[in-house]
Amino acid sequence: MNQDKRAFMFISPHFDDVILSCASTLMELMNQGHTCKVLTVFGGCPSVRFQPGEIARQYAAEDLGLFEDEIEGDHLSILVARRLQEDQQAFRHLPGVQVEVLSFPDAIYRENKGQPYYRTEADLFGIPDKQDEDIFLPKIETYLQSCDLARKYTWVFPAISKHVDHRLLTKAGLRLMSQGYPVLFYSEFPYWQQHNEFLQDGWRQLELRNSVYTPVKRAAVLEYKTQLLGLFGEEAETKINNGGVLSEAELFWIQETDTQAWRVFRSLSPEPLQT
Template identity: 30%
Template sequence: MSTALFLSPHLDDVAFSCGGTLARLKARGWTVALVTVFTRSMPHPSGFALACQTDKGLRPEVDYMAMRREEDRDFAELMEVDVLVWTNLPEAPHRGYDSAAALFTPPREDDRIGAVVVERLAPVLAELRPDLVLAPQALGSHVDHVQVVRLMPSLGAWDSRTLWYRDTPYAVRQPGARPDPALPADLRPLVVDVSAELPRKVTGCTCYRTQVGFQFGGAQAVGLTLTAFHQREAAAHGRTGHAEVFLAGAGLAPDLREALTDEPP
């Protein structure tokens, strides 16, 4: 049985960005692992870190990340994820990025989180030995996404088994956003038709109750936004229907390409 490891900086990135592909692989008998990096509860947040929860209508005493982990668990149960991993590391607002603008600046020199992430992820990869790894492109340049992209080479030679997903909703709001320059240079688009899986993806995204208002304008808008976006993604590559579009190296194994696209190797 083949295994796909979906690597998510935050507790929602995989769902929003490539939940349709996750559903597609699961329906085809794959083992699916969802691994999220920045998931730690931080007691007594203050300043900008506290504002990140109060601006979503949550009281200061609420354990915001505990709520988000529960949302992630609900998504995993709905999508029948086989392996759910949280690496228990702090998000950027708890690492000295003290404003909304600071979240979208290059990683600070004193932010050593990348090495710690590698320490947490290396044993997960060694245990699961995935046939396919799905990682963000860091569209939008959120520093947590950038850190994940830039640590990938330290995790081993995964280029022939990695798909780089388009970080959503950044890809919706910033259609011209470019991938982080740390991505390999020889990548080309790989289009996955998720028309059949789109309703399931939308339902999965609504599990992230604390996020859909801020990111989409409410639960009712999730379906409208994602349906239109994935239709545009397909059309941009000369396809009909609804697509999630990845970047893949020329060396992507033909059997993986066929499993994703139904196109013969």
Template identity: 35%
Template sequence: MSKTHLFLSPHFDDVVGSCGGFISRLSEKGEKVYILTIFGGDSLFPLSELANELHLIWGAETIVTTRRNEDTLACKKLGAISNFLPFPDAIYRKNSLGQNLYLTIQDFRTLQKQEDNMLPYEIVCSLKNNYNISCSTIYCPMANGSHVDHILTQKVGFLLKKEGYNVIFYQDFYYEQEENEIFNRLSLKRIDINLSDQELTSKINAFKCYKSQILCLFESWDSMEDYFNTVGSVETFAFFR
């Protein structure tokens, strides 16, 4: 019987950019891989100035639908199945008065708003109610970039681990150079996986599906490929001892 792996991705592209090579390896072995984007819900209007600016950069009026379609194609290239939960991205979330919670990029990386405190518990309930997670290995981000959505997804991993689920953390791509306090705070075993040429190629080809994000993240397609051919050729995971 093949094993089941559930990768929790804060946003569309996070898991593929962070673990795409390893996912390709799992798929080649015949194991079932599911990639679930936590903050894949619809935009909440009216959009903030920041959300409008990002939509212009991403180049699509119906950006959430575009990103869902990109993710479906990327996951398919890796032999994985994609899906998403209805929780909105931080750039769309609002308080009870309809005011946007996060107004700048810096807001995402400073302090989690009080209104988000219950989100990890709500996400865990949604996972339990809609997915058979008891037999899966569950992968969550280390949140080394300190993005609030990554931190909230990391907290989901801690809650699931506390309940006895098999949880592994993965290092978030794009933020590898930033301090990763999770290794200092917890007694975790670090595993670095060196990708084969075939696995790396599969990862890059899958990431190319995220056309709306590449110029925003890397400024050019060549820079994206250079990044994955160097930094992205090793994927890092952390296991509870």
């Protein structure tokens, strides 16, 4: 690869996170000749013994258009399959971006002897379960390292969401960085609309805007049909098509000393805003 061109690995906790947060940036990176891959980590189905908790039922009912008391284990696997299909359709709008989906289950599906770690929304946006920290996170880190034995990638991890899956991956990104991997972070949309603090020393935020890609980003987001109600409320498709709801801004966190990353990312937007 040309020394001026780089390979980027974007880490998406769930099927929609990178498209919502980074789609325009991905497209401009590809346009400039860089290589981009998206690795969706929590794309697996729950185990057959899993008994859905309150939050799993709530989300599945909302996504599938059912009542909560109708939700059974099979519905969860149906939902995961549908979300995977939506993700594949979304990335057809971004030709050239490589995509890989891992089989680690979403937080709301993780369990011990059939019982969920995270039963409520408060649990889901709280502190990661000790078993996730001690057992699950090291497995994720080991897999991520196996993807880059030649250390050719610049890794782009989620930064600011309080969702336990995002928190685990933020920690994984910091650990990879401590081992010498080049790492930067992105603020997850729509979470950054309420909270946008990356509590690490030596990092600065870069805001990118590139309106030329907005129509394609909008079309890609619209493919995530099961998620639109939960993300954007009633008449979400109309709001998106009318130019509302989505943000043109895409936010990244880059180490102050990473001159290569700053050079590449400042070139991606007509007027990048450093804060």
